[in-house]
Amino acid sequence: MRVLGIETSCDETAAAVYDAERGLLGHALHSQVQLHAEYGGVVPELASRDHIRKLLPLIREAMRQAGTGPEDIEGIAYTAGPGLIGALLTGACLGRSLAWAWNVPAVGVHHLEGHLLAPMLEDEHPDFPFVALLVSGGHTQLMRVNGVGDYELLGETVDDAAGEAFDKTAKLLGLPYPGGAALAALAESGRPDVFRFPRPMTDRPGLDFSFSGLKTAVVVALQKLGGAPAEQTRADLARGFEDAVVDTLAIKAVRALDETGLDALVVAGGVGANRRLREQLRARLDARGARVFYPRIEFCTDNAAMIAYAGCQRLLAGERADLAIDAVARWPLSDLTLSRNAETA
Ligand code: KG4
Ligand code: ZN
Numbered sequence: 001m002r003v004l005g006i007e008t009s010c011d012e013t014a015a016a017v018y019d020a021e022r023g024l025l026g027h028a029l030h031s032q033v034q035l036h037a038e039y040g041g042v043v044p045e046l047a048s049r050d051h052i053r054k055l056l057p058l059i060r061e062a063m064r065q066a067g068t069g070p071e072d073i074e075g076i077a078y079t080a081g082p083g084l085i086g087a088l089l090t091g092a093c094l095g096r097s098l099a100w101a102w103n104v105p106a107v108g109v110h111h112l113e114g115h116l117l118a119p120m121l122e123d124e125h126p127d128f129p130f131v132a133l134l135v136s137g138g139h140t141q142l143m144r145v146n147g148v149g150d151y152e153l154l155g156e157t158v159d160d161a162a163g164e165a166f167d168k169t170a171k172l173l174g175l176p177y178p179g180g181a182a183l184a185a186l187a188e189s190g191r192p193d194v195f196r197f198p199r200p201m202t203d204r205p206g207l208d209f210s211f212s213g214l215k216t217a218v219v220v221a222l223q224k225l226g227g228a229p230a231e232q233t234r235a236d237l238a239r240g241f242e243d244a245v246v247d248t249l250a251i252k253a254v255r256a257l258d259e260t261g262l263d264a265l266v267v268a269g270g271v272g273a274n275r276r277l278r279e280q281l282r283a284r285l286d287a288r289g290a291r292v293f294y295p296r297i298e299f300c301t302d303n304a305a306m307i308a309y310a311g312c313q314r315l316l317a318g319e320r321a322d323l324a325i326d327a328v329a330r331w332p333l334s335d336l337t338l339s340r341n342a343e344t345a
Contacts, residue, residue, distance in 0.1 A: 003019075013058055131266070
């Protein structure tokens with residue numbers, strides 16, 4: 001089965017073609033980062049308008065790479081949520097309508113399911129069941145993944161997401177939006193333990209996270225310094241913050257493996273691109289004979305390859321979206337089953 005995937009949940013417009021036998025055949029992406037940078041965050045209305053401009057050219061590009069015409073597409077997968085509702089609707093409307101025009105089935109995919117399954121696009125991928133650490137701008141969750149559509153929530157953030165904490169702290173340090181990668185780059189020249197920030201909620205049992213206090217700790221440290229910090233001090237602060245988040249994520253991920261008795265961890269979402277997180281997890285998991293899997297860096301952040309893959313699995317399982325255009329801003333991942341929308345188009 002060959003599937004066209006469409007992703008428009010936030011500030012990336014993307015299209016991809018995935019084939020169940022041959023793998024990923026093409027993918028194209030346009031990031032809106034430049035568009036939103038001057039506002040310091042994503043402006044939903046601007047995001048929707050830009051998706052509309054870019055979607056069809058990107059679909060054409062992904063299909064060109066795949067050497068695929070509409071006659072070869074056997075299904076369409078679009079991100080149906082969670083995300084910005086206006087942005088989701090652009091991809092959902094186009095995806096559902098193209099499927100109708102081409103007389104093929106469509107399926108609405110959960111964005112986070114896409115992230116969870118993204119490592120399955122790689123040659124070296126885990127077998128089910130595994131533990132997934134989902135760390136993006138909007139979510140921080142530990143899940144037990146039993147199979148496609150079978151997800152158990154083990155723990156999640158009670159306030160800010162890890163990516164959100166990176167972005168907010170980056171802003172405090174005067175870095176442009178989205179600051180996660182820029183903060184990590186600044187931390188490279190920072191010294192460890194000049195600033196020692198807390199590892200929130202690691203001293204008590206459980207798998208939940210809390211990151212908003214960490215951001216406050218950086219605010220307090222900045223206030224104590226008084227005035228604009230020197231370049232080395234900014235780097236030291238970035239390093240202290242990054243180490244605190246990375247340690248916290250790694251401690252909880254290992255705890256999740258202990259509690260489930262599983263030995264494979266998948267790390268998905270934008271923060272999974274963080275080099276120090278990758279090093280820490282590899283070291284901690286090597287020590288206990290467990291393995292960690294990542295999507296390739298470009299598929300850690302939002303993309304359509306993961307949506308095409310997840311949609312393909314659902315279409316193969318017989319799932320079909322009806323003709324209603326399906327988009328939801330809020331949608332808990334643990335509510336998913338494999339048969340949602342299992343109506344015939
Ligand atoms: O998964 P994603 O592309 O979007 C969401 O669905 O949220 O994740 C984006 C998040 C942003 O908060 C960004 O700052 C963060 O991932 N991020 C990073 C790094 N690269 C991206 N955070 C830490 N270190 C990085 N290298
Ligand atoms: Zn995402």
